[in-house]
Amino acid sequence: MRSGPTGGRADGMLSVLLDIAPDPELDPEALERLARHLRAEIAELDVESVRPRLGGTAPAGAKGTDAVTLGAVVVALSASGGVFTALVETLRDWLGRSSARHRVSLTIDGDTIELERATTAERRDLIDAYIRRHTGG
Template sequence: MAVQIHLRLRAADDDMERLERSTGQLRGELLELDVQDVTPVSAGQAPPGTRAVDVAQVGSLLVTIAQAPQTLRQVVQTIRGWLTRDPGAHSVEITLGGDRLVVSGAGAQTEQRLVEAWLKAHGLETAQQPGPQQAGSGQAG
């Protein structure tokens, strides 16, 4: 059974072009993993009179994976690593089945504990590969 993970990127500023570029860069990195698909999230139909058929929500991605906890870990680790390399990124909200985790790239130890607890709640024990040490704090919710 496939699992869908919703990602919502938040930029350090309100630069929508930078957010769109960042979203595309993260999407590219995620597509290199063993995922089924990574697609922009639709905001619905475009306003009447415009050429666009569908409008994408800038900064939102839907990641589809096989129900494999290790793939979920790889997705989260990729996001955390990407946050350390993208100066325009502020945080990424990861939602799976109504369970939310926010990673932001500040305060590595606190964020690592939150990530491990979140992954464990989704069937992945904490004894497996630790995440990046340079990433930072987040919130589980």
């Protein structure tokens, strides 16, 4: 299977599309800081790459490429070794630390999970099921 913009496996690699919609009430400076911080958190994981999705568009009022990166990011990582689980945990923690109304969608091979405004327990159960589907665990 060829890896594409919506995720997939190629050569033992997993391509995950992250669509991150920040709280629409954030000002442009806060959005820029948020984009840099989240991208840095993801880059600290054992991922192959974190790059903007080609064709992504910046949210209204956003400045610079970081806003584009935040809007749609493709993360390439090993399909084994727990890196995917670490990525999902990073996103889960990021959502939990913020009181803002952010939304995160993860897409692999056309299978999408959207996280927002769920209780911690609901979010955990949804994420755990999604991880099991894509790790065989």
